Amino acid sequence: MPKAIKSITNPKLSINILSDEEVLQIHQATLHTIESVGVRFPSQKALSLWREFGAQVDPGTQIVKVNSDIIESALKNAPPAYVLGARTREQACPLDGNHVFLATDGCGVEVIDINTGKRRPSCLQDVADIARVADGTEEIGFHWVALSAQDKPAETRGLHEIRAVWQNSTKHIQTESIYSEAEAHVAVEMASAVAGSAQALREQPVLSIMQCTASPLGQDGGSIEAALIAAEAGIPIGFMTMTANLTTGPATLAGNLVVGNAEVLTALALIQLAYPGVPIFYAAAQTASDLRTGAYTGGGPEDFLYGAATNRLANFYNVPLSMGAFATGAKEPNWQAGLENSLSAFMACVSMSDMLLGAGFLHGSRIWSYAQMMLDCEIFSIIHKMMAGIEVNDETLALDTIASAGPGGNFLTQAHTLKHMRELFLPKFMDRRPYNTWEEKGDDARTWALDRARQTLENHFPEPLDPKLDAALEEMILGLEGNTEHTQRA
Amino acid sequence: MNQAHFEKMSQSIVNGDPVLATSLAQNALDMGIDPLDAITQGFVVGVDLVGAAFSKGDAYLPELVMAGEAMKAAVAVLEPEMHRRGTERKTLGKIVLATVEGDIHEIGKSLVGTMLSAAGFEVFDLGVNVSTAKIIEKSKEVKADIIGLSALLTTTMVKQKEVINSLINAGLRSAVKVMVGGAPVTREWVEQIQADGYSEDAIGAVDIARQLVGLS
Numbered sequence: 192m193p194k195a196i197k198s199i200t201n202p203k204l205s206i207n208i209l210s211d212e213e214v215l216q217i218h219q220a221t222l223h224t225i226e227s228v229g230v231r232f233p234s235q236k237a238l239s240l241w242r243e244f245g246a247q248v249d250p251g252t253q254i255v256k257v258n259s260d261i262i263e264s265a266l267k268n269a270p271p272a273y274v275l276g277a278r279t280r281e282q283a284c285p286l287d288g289n290h291v292f293l294a295t296d297g298c299g300v301e302v303i304d305i306n307t308g309k310r311r312p313s314c315l316q317d318v319a320d321i322a323r324v325a326d327g328t329e330e331i332g333f334h335w336v337a338l339s340a341q342d343k344p345a346e347t348r349g350l351h352e353i354r355a356v357w358q359n360s361t362k363h364i365q366t367e368s369i370y371s372e373a374e375a376h377v378a379v380e381m382a383s384a385v386a387g388s389a390q391a392l393r394e395q396p397v398l399s400i401m402q403c404t405a406s407p408l409g410q411d412g413g414s415i416e417a418a419l420i421a422a423e424a425g426i427p428i429g430f431m432t433m434t435a436n437l438t439t440g441p442a443t444l445a446g447n448l449v450v451g452n453a454e455v456l457t458a459l460a461l462i463q464l465a466y467p468g469v470p471i472f473y474a475a476a477q478t479a480s481d482l483r484t485g486a487y488t489g490g491g492p493e494d495f496l497y498g499a500a501t502n503r504l505a506n507f508y509n510v511p512l513s514m515g516a517f518a519t520g521a522k523e524p525n526w527q528a529g530l531e532n533s534l535s536a537f538m539a540c541v542s543m544s545d546m547l548l549g550a551g552f553l554h555g556s557r558i559w560s561y562a563q564m565m566l567d568c569e570i571f572s573i574i575h576k577m578m579a580g581i582e583v584n585d586e587t588l589a590l591d592t593i594a595s596a597g598p599g600g601n602f603l604t605q606a607h608t609l610k611h612m613r614e615l616f617l618p619k620f621m622d623r624r625p626y627n628t629w630e631e632k633g634d635d636a637r638t639w640a641l642d643r644a645r646q647t648l649e650n651h652f653p654e655p656l657d658p659k660l661d662a663a664l665e666e667m668i669l670g671l672e673g674n675t676e677h678t679q680r681a
Numbered sequence: 682m683n684q685a686h687f688e689k690m691s692q693s694i695v696n697g698d699p700v701l702a703t704s705l706a707q708n709a710l711d712m713g714i715d716p717l718d719a720i721t722q723g724f725v726v727g728v729d730l731v732g733a734a735f736s737k738g739d740a741y742l743p744e745l746v747m748a749g750e751a752m753k754a755a756v757a758v759l760e761p762e763m764h765r766r767g768t769e770r771k772t773l774g775k776i777v778l779a780t781v782e783g784d785i786h787e788i789g790k791s792l793v794g795t796m797l798s799a800a801g802f803e804v805f806d807l808g809v810n811v812s813t814a815k816i817i818e819k820s821k822e823v824k825a826d827i828i829g830l831s832a833l834l835t836t837t838m839v840k841q842k843e844v845i846n847s848l849i850n851a852g853l854r855s856a857v858k859v860m861v862g863g864a865p866v867t868r869e870w871v872e873q874i875q876a877d878g879y880s881e882d883a884i885g886a887v888d889i890a891r892q893l894v895g896l897s
């Protein structure tokens with residue numbers, strides 16, 4: 192039985208982060224930046240497309256300046272809602288503005304080994320294991336490829352990774368590791384095979400692709416070219432800005448939003464101009480650089496504000512948002528991790544970001560921790576509960592029950608209590624034991640979270656890929672490996 | 682009279698003002714002040730002040746970077762006259778710095794460059810996505826003491842190894858030290874590729890560089 196997916200829907204909470212007027216100001220400032228400063232597109236293919244669509248292209252600097260009406264009319268073609276398909280239909284994620292789905296975080300480089308507890312470089316087996324544990328949770332709605340398969344050749348690594356996830360989960364995959372045309376072609380071929388056909392892939396895209404922009408005000412050539420290939424096949428494609436105050440963006444929050452917005456809008460507009468109507472999404476993980484070291488913080492009040500503000504922008508452009516949250520800089524699951532991940536996730540959820548990234552990382556999206564993953568899932572569950580708000584009606588006002596218990600009475604014995612008690616949140620990982628018990632046992636949330644991940648890994652086996660299909664996927668990857676010289680095998 | 686001028690120079694660095702630093706450097710030349718004195722008694726004093734404040738936590742990264750920019754601007758004005766007089770500014774050593782091929786992560790590399798310059802190294806920053814051949818060529822050209830390689834991707838860190846192998850093949854390995862850095866770089870990796878040093882941040886990079894040129 193595929194796991195039912197827990198998503199936030201019909202929210203009762205909301206937040207007022209930017210007024211309509213302020214959103215418009217950011218929008219105008221962005222268009223002005225795109226028109227007068229421009230964005231760098233280091234790809235011949237992208238530059239010639241831009242020329243064709245009427246932008247001003249400087250071949251020397253590869254900077255493209257685009258009139259605001261071109262950008263605005265291009266974005267109007269984007270579908271406001273669509274689904275992220277899954278191997279099993281029930282697990283598809285509708286991106287319709289009324290759902291928030293949680294994913295794992297992606298592309299890390301190290302893992303805290305689930306058995307030894309030691310930190311080590313990541314490999315393909317880790318990708319597979321994490322996919323299976325994520326499949327076994329109700330909170331994780333879709334996957335980001337969590338870790339890099341460093342034991343696979345660089346040119347096909349991203350493909351080995353998505354195959355491993357499909358082998359171990361029936362849920363949707365979003366990858367940020369396909370950044371060359373050659374790899375994108377094979378990824379499309381693989382996704383079509385999993386979906387059943389090229390047409391089925393358009394209807395139920397079992398894969399979506401996220402590309403990074405190159406802040407400030409730039410794109411990565413390979414990423415743009417890969418995105419165009421995927422868009423042609425109707426695979427949902429998004430661009431993530433990671434502008435950071437001080438280094439890749441201005442020190443002010445509004446200015447940082449403008450820089451990132453210019454990057455995302457130009458990339459999305461290019462996709463819509465090339466393939467009008469294909470599914471696209473906005474993606475972002477802005478932050479502030481640390482004042483003392485310049486480090487990417489992945490947490491702190493600025494991050495939390497960006498989480499909610501970016502969704503206002505994505506709503507304004509009427510496209511779904513994939514929002515980076517949970518990217519704590521903490522080195523282990525601790526106070527900082529709990530604080531940063533709760534607040535960043537809350538702000539992204541309360542504004543109804545469609546996709547929420549991503550559970551499981553420590554040290555600024557670098558080190559995977561199974562314990563952190565499970566704790567992040569609990570954070571999501573808590574927010575899920577909070578977003579349902581407080582229901583007020585005759586039944587919930589419970590007047591009869593209050594009268595029946597009366598002054599000094601006991602609500603434990605009321606029928607109304609039995610009926611509604613399961614609506615209360617029961618945490619998996621919060622320590623509510625007596626002090627003495629804690630002192631004797633010496634364990635805590637981290638121990639329990641890790642145990643839970645271990646149990647899932649031991650007991651949860653989702654429906655496997657059809658062996659024939661799996662063999663075909665392998666063929667496709669090997670085909671590309673045969674075609675490229677891998678001088679740069681790690 | 683010069684003392685007042687030197688103080689202004691120092692202040693222009695503290696303020697991170699390259700325009701003012703440039704014009705003060707030009708004034709110094711017009712006034713016949715020895716360019717080397719202008720640097721050591723004027724501008725460098727400012728760099729040291731900002732550096733000290735930064736170490737204490739009183740100054741922030743942008744102040745340090747802007748001080749570095751102002752310093753660079755002043756030196757650019759003074760350098761031709763120093764060449765003419767045959768006086769050279771003593772640097773701690775020459776460092777060729779780059780983010781390796783296929784990798785466009787710039788921030789960490791540039792910070793490392795700024796800190797190394799501020800600490801007194803002469804840094805040749807080749808930018809991002811730089812091929813192994815270019816890195817080797819530049820280090821031959823300037824007779825670098827150290828090559829610094831930044832890589833933030835697991836797919837590009839192999840290029841750090843490639844540079845070291847190329848140095849070996851070209852018979853240059855003993856002539857230059859190699860230090861590496863970036864998100865996926867670990868001590869184990871450094872040992873595996875036999876680099877000479879690594880650091881997880883820019884301050885540490887300066888310590889390593891100093892060690893590699895034989896200073897403590």
Ligand code: B12
Pocket residue numbers: 297298299300338339367368369370401402403404405406407411414432433439484485486487554555556557783784785786787788789790792793828829830831832833834835836860861862863864865878879880881882883884885886889
């Ligand atoms: C910002 C960022 C970007 C920005 C870079 C903007 C810019 N102009 O530089 C953008 C958005 C462009 C980007 C793009 C991509 N990124 Co990126 N990025 C980051 C991020 C979040 C922070 C990096 C950073 O700037 N840190 C701040 C600086 C100050 O720190 P630093 O770079 O580590 O440098 C310090 C030290 O490492 C050391 N150091 C660095 N270099 C050197 C050199 C020497 C000689 C020494 C001694 C020391 C040293 O000192 C520095 C100063 O303290 C990291 C995650 C992370 N936390 O590191 C991911 C990360 C590195 N990126 C990642 C990925 C996957 C990508 C993309 C492939 C994504 C995509 N699908 O498009 C592309 C790659 C494009 C390319 N071809 O390079 C992954 C890499 C994972 C992997 N498996 O390899 C990371 C780890 C995040 C993640 N988990 O997804 N990225």
